[in-house]
Amino acid sequence: MEPLFSANIAYLLVIGFGVLWLFFGYLWSRKIKTSDDFTVAGRQVGLAIGSATVMATWCTASTVLAAPELGYQAGLWGMIGYGLGGLGVIMFGPIAQRIKTLMPTGVTSGDFMRTRYGEGTWGLYMVLSNVYNLAFLVTQAMGGGLILNLIFGIPYHFGMMFIVAVCIVYTMLGGLKAVVGTDFIQSLMIMASIVIVIPIAITKLGFGELYSGVLTNMPDRLDMIKPLGLMYAFNSAVFSLGEIFHSNLWWVRAHAMRDDVVRRGWTYGGLMWMSIPVLAGSAGLIAIATGLDFPHVNMIIPMIAVDALGGIGGFLIILVVLGAIYSSLDSLLAGTSSLLAEDIYRAKINPSASDNKMQWINRLLIVGIGVVTAAFAWFEPATMGEIIFFSAAMVCAMIWPIVFGLFSERPSKISAIASMIAGSAAGVYVATTVSPFGAAVAAAITALPVFILFTKLFPDDFDWSRFSKADQEVIRK
Amino acid sequence: MIMPQWFVTGLILLATLGILGNLVFLISTIVKEIKGKSTGW
Numbered sequence: 001m002e003p004l005f006s007a008n009i010a011y012l013l014v015i016g017f018g019v020l021w022l023f024f025g026y027l028w029s030r031k032i033k034t035s036d037d038f039t040v041a042g043r044q045v046g047l048a049i050g051s052a053t054v055m056a057t058w059c060t061a062s063t064v065l066a067a068p069e070l071g072y073q074a075g076l077w078g079m080i081g082y083g084l085g086g087l088g089v090i091m092f093g094p095i096a097q098r099i100k101t102l103m104p105t106g107v108t109s110g111d112f113m114r115t116r117y118g119e120g121t122w123g124l125y126m127v128l129s130n131v132y133n134l135a136f137l138v139t140q141a142m143g144g145g146l147i148l149n150l151i152f153g154i155p156y157h158f159g160m161m162f163i164v165a166v167c168i169v170y171t172m173l174g175g176l177k178a179v180v181g182t183d184f185i186q187s188l189m190i191m192a193s194i195v196i197v198i199p200i201a202i203t204k205l206g207f208g209e210l211y212s213g214v215l216t217n218m219p220d221r222l223d224m225i226k227p228l229g230l231m232y233a234f235n236s237a238v239f240s241l242g243e244i245f246h247s248n249l250w251w252v253r254a255h256a257m258r259d260d261v262v263r264r265g266w267t268y269g270g271l272m273w274m275s276i277p278v279l280a281g282s283a284g285l286i287a288i289a290t291g292l293d294f295p296h297v298n299m300i301i302p303m304i305a306v307d308a309l310g311g312i313g314g315f316l317i318i319l320v321v322l323g324a325i326y327s328s329l330d331s332l333l334a335g336t337s338s339l340l341a342e343d344i345y346r347a348k349i350n351p352s353a354s355d356n357k358m359q360w361i362n363r364l365l366i367v368g369i370g371v372v373t374a375a376f377a378w379f380e381p382a383t384m385g386e387i388i389f390f391s392a393a394m395v396c397a398m399i400w401p402i403v404f405g406l407f408s409e410r411p412s413k414i415s416a417i418a419s420m421i422a423g424s425a426a427g428v429y430v431a432t433t434v435s436p437f438g439a440a441v442a443a444a445i446t447a448l449p450v451f452i453l454f455t456k457l458f459p460d461d462f463d464w465s466r467f468s469k470a471d472q473e474v475i476r477k
Numbered sequence: 478m479i480m481p482q483w484f485v486t487g488l489i490l491l492a493t494l495g496i497l498g499n500l501v502f503l504i505s506t507i508v509k510e511i512k513g514k515s516t517g518w
Binding site: 031041044215224 | 478479480484488491492493495496500502503504506516517518
């Protein structure tokens with residue numbers, strides 16, 4: 001199909017935005033004085049930037065481009081079900097508050113797993129979490145390259161490498177400080193563009209015509225009592241709990257925000273995010289009502305935008321797509337690098353590493369992880385989608401050890417390991433034999449009774465002061 | 478159960494107003510925080 005823009009304009013826009021992020025990365029790198037500035041943005045981030053970074057990180061390219069696909073294929077339940085993925089973000093608020101209370105100078109989720117459940121559980125956590133992070137990184141990089149190719153006609157390898165390289169450089173320069181700063185701008189880009197494009201497209205069509213068109217062409221898309229839709233919506237909510245609760249991407253943001261805004265930051269960030277897939281998903285309804293002939297489901301929103309607003313619509317879609325891709329990829333780079341720097345390098349290799357050395361280790365890891373990501377994404381591995389489904393099922397098995405381990409002294413390392421293994425096994429089994437969409441729920445539902453049973457059989461009496469002792473060790477270093 | 482038109486219209490309007498409200502909230506909050514030197518960043 002014909003790209004939305006001429007090749008020159010497409011390259012100009014994509015490269016222009018890349019240069020903009022590099023400029024901000026350089027500008028904000030001058031704010032970096034300590035390792036804390038680099039890995040947790042100085043721990044004083046306020047409500048506006050805090051809630052925006054939460055929203056932007058959770059808003060991937062899939063949120064704006066796959067939501068119309070769900071709107072098209074599953075109708076109202078697809079839109080609402082995707083939106084329920086924001087529940088995990090909102091429910092992380094109290095957890096983030098507890099994390100800050102327990103570990104005021106902590107940095108990573110690995111800190112918690114090691115101190116709370118010991119080395120064995122920490123090792124299992126690190127393997128599962130990093131497999132998930134790598135799969136997520138590669139799929140985001142691939143998604144970026146594929147979308148730039150599909151929408152703008154930019155060759156896959158150039159687009160993918162360009163996005164990854166820009167992310168590496170500005171994240172390496174400014175660490176989480178640059179990531180949350182660019183996230184703020186990117187969140188404004190995403191929301192402002194989507195709230196212009198979709199309402200104008202619907203107004204041009206008319207709400208009456210939208211409804212009657214869907215009712216005539218695909219009436220089942222307006223059906224709210226569908227077992228498959230209910231299963232999808234429930235799985236989406238559970239999926240988000242597992243993805244968010246375990247991931248260092250979110251733990252570093254908990255540590256980055258000020259105490260008085262951390263809970264509200266997640267609540268507002270989650271609410272902000274929930275509206276995006278619902279509104280973007282309604283583009284799927286427009287496609288049904290108008291009988292849009294699209295070459296690929298990811299093209300629904302771009303085609304509707306250009307149809308409603310011409311070149312301006314195409315430009316606004318560039319803002320949404322680039323904002324969504326960069327905001328997630330940079331967060332993954334920063335979150336994964338700090339997890340490896342703190343939990344492998346500082347904890348296992350060089351416990352007396354200086355503050356300056358930790359900054360450079362983080363930077364080296366960002367480059368290394370970025371290069372590995374680009375190397376995998378170069379070959380467009382078809383198995384990455386499956387890996388992310390399997391690893392997501394596994395991380396859903398970690399929900400209970402994390403939640404209960406933060407609030408109760410009773411769960412022990414045996415209950416944590418048993419529930420993680422049982423939940424992971426159930427998730428993988430369901431993903432391979434029933435449906436990948438049921439894997440997260442199966443993992444979480446299986447892990448819970450195992451966790452409760454083993455906590456009853458092998459209870460712990462965890463001493464909460466061990467977190468402050470671990471914190472003091474970090475401070476002394 | 479096929480949902481009526483008011484439900485579909487309401488859902489889309491709610492999402493639109495939600496995003497507009499979020500934009501106003503983000504911009505007004507950042508302006509307030511910049512004035513009060515409390516962006517923390």
